[in-house]
Amino acid sequence: MDSALQSHIRANAGEAQALLERLCRQPSIAAQGVGIDAMASLTEDMLREAGFTTRRLLADGAPPAIFAEQKGRSPYTLLLYNHYDVQPAEPLELWHSAAFEPTVRDGKLFARGSSDNKGEIAARLAALRALRATYGELPITIRWIIEGEEEIGSPHFAAIAEPYAELLKADGCLWEGSSFTVDGRPELILGTKGLLYVQLDISCLGGDAHSGNAPMLPSAAWRLVQALATLRTPNGTIQLPGFYNAVRAPTEAQLAALADQPNDEAELRAAFGVEQFADGLTGLALRQRQAFSPTCNIAGLVSGYTGEGSKTVLPAKAMAKIDFRLVPDQDPDAILAALRQHLDAHGYTDISITTFGACGAVVTPIDEPFVQRMAAIAQGYNGKPPAITPIIGGTLPLLDALRRYVGVPGLCAPGNPTYWANGMHAPNEHIRLADLDEAVRFNCHMFQTLGV
């Protein structure tokens, strides 16, 4: 990074934080439809202020995806992906400061979305603003799509990507980004898990009944508990018919990448508040489990009286929310069919399934040229070899559509100031401000180097 750019960044210290606070102050909860329109407008405003031309990409029933473009000195074209929506903030009572009032404590900025992923929007924006201010233009052409439904599974992204595919063509795509490992190595993430998110509902009575009638009445709560217990063994093996049939074995290169990763187990244990990981796993076995195991997670469960004290009620209804995280080449539609088949086969035809999201895993191979170029750029940043994560536990449901309609090879590079244990999807989400500053510097280095 040359001295002119460094001077500009020093002179504008705090710009990324100010951008981030502006983004976080606007609620944008896709699941609850809160603040989405206002957030789309704010996103557009902030992109225009940074020199972009913007355009709203529309699909029936979807909030607008914001598309922005700015030509650069080099013909090299990079597509950036982000989302302006966030997860719900509940349970609100567990937040130490209000979810949509950005608050700094101990060098960390707390707010819903600060990490996932308004922090990355702010870091990318601050870097691009610095480059433009210093040199009068960007080093490369940037195309940028920021959608508003990622946290509910990007249900309309395919309907946007298909008609607007030409706008999104590029030499490479940076997805929602990665960060640095505990020992300062830039992390490249090459893939995400697939997701099938379903809600199970059962109703056995016309209304809640006095629990003294329990000997003679069916129980929705018991039926749901017993149905759930058939889905998964206590050791985590998922019991749906054919669930593991399509699971692809990891490649040698992927296993080698995992083995080369730094050991951050102590930090992870502290961050999650656990004494040990599931089944006492550690080392490479833990990493392999995390990378290549599909899961069936209970994200929500409710029936009957959940307040203080006692209420002797036999609940009429029960509900569970379940997310399956899928690995290559599991097909979410096939898993959904297997779930229905499994419930029916176990006598639970009275449990209904509502689908809230379904997409496959997407993994870019390690030998893809864009991956190799980004690895070299990352190593050039601080001299440390990048840590390569073949696939993460999270899901970017849009990647399937991007690959299908646009075809640009993608990955996550460390332009995202997140840190593991940052309360993503949970109360007290935050980022460390030092990580935000580092992300701005990395983004400047990366955009410049891609233009050379």
Next chain:
Amino acid sequence: MDSALQSHIRANAGEAQALLERLCRQPSIAAQGVGIDAMASLTEDMLREAGFTTRRLLADGAPPAIFAEQKGRSPYTLLLYNHYDVQPAEPLELWHSAAFEPTVRDGKLFARGSSDNKGEIAARLAALRALRATYGELPITIRWIIEGEEEIGSPHFAAIAEPYAELLKADGCLWEGSSFTVDGRPELILGTKGLLYVQLDISCLGGDAHSGNAPMLPSAAWRLVQALATLRTPNGTIQLPGFYNAVRAPTEAQLAALADQPNDEAELRAAFGVEQFADGLTGLALRQRQAFSPTCNIAGLVSGYTGEGSKTVLPAKAMAKIDFRLVPDQDPDAILAALRQHLDAHGYTDISITTFGACGAVVTPIDEPFVQRMAAIAQGYNGKPPAITPIIGGTLPLLDALRRYVGVPGLCAPGNPTYWANGMHAPNEHIRLADLDEAVRFNCHMFQTLGV
């Protein structure tokens, strides 16, 4: 019933309803500590207005139990038991009129507590007011205790009954009452199930986590679901060690009483909104199951995100509320110990148990003289032989203490204007006003006949 009394009742039609509305307008939710003090004062006021002397019976940490006494012409002394507290009104959104604004629709009065059991307080009070107004005094001596914690398991009733046992001595006791069968026979209820109400809690993480971490983290929701599934087979058999050991077989007289009961299955199915009862049971088999089977009911269950749409979270905590209904001679303390032992034996030492109530079943034998006298009085009311229920599914946790410290034989007689399917413990609790009037008449007949 003589003509003077009949005239008084006719001239004061609506008095019982007015008394009931006054009682229901005052919230008194023991589980939430709402309105209890005001309800105790209102109860005292209304008893004094009916000619009773009153006294507050106190125990540390308990709301006052109201004791009332009024001497009568005959030395025969009857103890009445009621409670002025009610169940929580949640879920509020399912009520068609506000829970604490008594509202009449279709000849029914809707309000929380209208049936359980302010309706009975109103019917007893109206009958006693009518007798006193007509004859200048009561036919018998009435002692009446009205406590304020029945709906949370009467945790302090023993601490009240023990020191005040002399006040509560009587020739017989009428518990919370019964009603009439569908074919108009007075129903006598001779016993109640025991209750063990527990809350199970488990916490596996420092906080909720992103569900992408599911491969490597323990899940509180899964552990609770799998622990619950070990408690009970899908067909309802409870798996705690020794759970059924102390269960006493029904007597010949009890089985004969069950066989003599009218068949109200069609009405019950309609009321509960079910096409058939558990396991397709019907007839005597259904009645035996309802009377003599202990149960393990999930009254509440919650973990993670339970709002609209999707949230991909791995919940840190999970909670279940369970009530066990017990039969003679199951001991709630032994069942609690068996629950702990069962959970530990299945590896769930990390699930904590909080007890919200524990009491044994209480059953008065059919050949007890007070039972035989009440059966004769009931038959004298409308010429129909009483239907005798040896034990109901509900629980009156104070009965154990009453029997232990006071020793008075008790039962439920049809002075309670309830009707099955009246939304007890559920939204839209109500009574039929015609049942309320009949309860006043039955109470007048009963109090008069006991004095002869």
